Amino acid sequence: MGEKTGRTGKLDRSDKRFLFWSVAVLALLIFSLLAPHLASHDPYEINLSLVTAPPDSEYWMGNDYVGRCIFCRLLHGAARSIFAAVLVVMLSFVIGTLIGTVCGYAGGRIDIIVMRLVDAVQAFPNLIFSISVAAMLGSGLKNCIIAMVITGWTQYARLARTKVLDIKKKTYVRAARVSGMSGLEILLYTILPNSLSPLIVAASMHVGNAILSFSGLSFLGLGSPPPYPEWGTMLNDGRSTFQTAPWTILFPGAAIVLTVMIMGMFGDSLNAKLNPRKDESNEI
């Protein structure tokens, strides 16, 4: 994988693309952490003289229906919207991979039961399932995350299981046994690391999706309670005013689209790098 290109010191196109998008993602993450400190106004400050005021030099993105600074609210919401999504992906990844790996390795009855459960969860459209779970648990960021993990882990479980079933048959697993590795060592040091690449790609693509569904849940009022500036909540706030003041919905929407796009492109470039179609010899 990267070693060959690393040796010659040359970057091919997929390397360059990957480098570009990882820098973009890194910049986005750093920005979202610093964002609250860059805000020029208090995001909660209500100013009735500025209700739905258009963008100007002081309020770059205008003001919302109670005159709050949209720009400052976007910045404050960034960290929470992005990191909630990252947290959802991380939890889903760990739980799903663990369960899928054990199912693939152990097989038998556990495998059948868990995989039917996965089928059952995946039979529902993801967002609808999350909405019903979040509605059951009540609104709030924590419940939102739980709801999304409950639907999210299944794709990792399925991927991990398939990959483990494939790797399990390889000669090098038998060679590892003859080299004196125990079953657990083989699972941890041989099977799991060789199964990870499609899972990592799935995770990087999942982040963008999670931001989107997360905004969706917030939009429906299942995210953090109202005064908190979540991107999806801001879209919802702008719903009543967007015909007269389109900026109330334009900027939060653009922030979501931009973030999802960057995450998606990053996932795509990672996929191109880890699974190059032209060079199958790495996969043997």
Add this chain to the structure above:
Amino acid sequence: MELLKVENLDKSFLSSKHAKLVHAVNQVSFTVNSGEFVALVGESGSGKSTVAQIIAGLTPADSGAVFLRGERAAYPYFREYYKFLQMVFQMPVDSFDPRWRIGKVLETILKRFAYPGNRRMRAAELLSMVGLPLAYLDKFPAQMSGGECQRAALARALAVGPELLICDEITSALDVSVQAQVIDLLLQLKEKTKISLLFISHDLALVQGISDRVLVMKDGMIVESGSTSEVLGAPRTAYTRQLIQSLITIEDAEKESR
């Protein structure tokens, strides 16, 4: 001394292709003595690889027993058994984890079996033993040819200093000139060390040059056994004659083509 003894090994499994029970190994018994090179020959599907897998502790037998140096080895195997017996597989490149450099593979196995000295140096020594240059310590399996990988696999097997080496069709994925090199390597081992070999192959020409004793397997049973010259010189069963016949025909064809 009896290094390896298998007694009445039996194994069947459900064939996925034909959905019927295949009796892969049927009451197989034989021994391998210290320092002896024994060949197990037969067509593909005769069950010889399954016998190897059972002896190496990679799959359980339905019944029967494996004795390593007189001690019964029950499945699953203890780690200590692999200090005594090692195995080299058919697919050279596939028998290495693609993410590990050869050096790391060798050092890891040396560490696991508590090699007391400098492991890096020992790894280099092992590579030179199988005729690979030092630089291969830093190579990934995908950067090596099949023959080179098979040499590295031999180095890995020899790392623990085993008394018994099982070679399961180790030359069948290599081309002819490379086959000869690997066989040469085994013959050198025979001269220099006291290692015993269970050489599994379908290629009688290779077997002829390397083994002291031959076991012929057909449909899961051992149909003939004896010293190499006995079995190949004066075969008692029609099946062995047939195997030899096909070998001779190939040799003749080669001579004619020259």
